[in-house]
Amino acid sequence: MSEISAEQVAHLANLARIALTEEEIEHLTAELGQIMQAVEKVSEVATPDVPPTSHPIPMQNVFRDDVVGDILTVEQALSGAPESDGSRFVVSAILGEEQ
Numbered sequence: 001m002s003e004i005s006a007e008q009v010a011h012l013a014n015l016a017r018i019a020l021t022e023e024e025i026e027h028l029t030a031e032l033g034q035i036m037q038a039v040e041k042v043s044e045v046a047t048p049d050v051p052p053t054s055h056p057i058p059m060q061n062v063f064r065d066d067v068v069g070d071i072l073t074v075e076q077a078l079s080g081a082p083e084s085d086g087s088r089f090v091v092s093a094i095l096g097e098e099q
Helices: 007-015 022-045 074-078
Strands: none
Touching: 007 022
């Protein structure tokens, strides 16, 4: 079983440029040790005949195929707009931007 030491945690934090207090190093040492134990336990059961997976159930595409259908004309699309210039919607400037 792998053990992780406080010195290793401090070294990794230094490499990542993360300032940790002694309490944080102690806390992370215990947490990382538990994580490593869990990984070792999973590694014991993983065999070459079991393929690695990222999801417990197969994923599938839930999107439908694109189908060309009836579309609005420019006039129809702009008919309900409060303001248009004949071919586009006209909206007020935001964030102080000039048109």
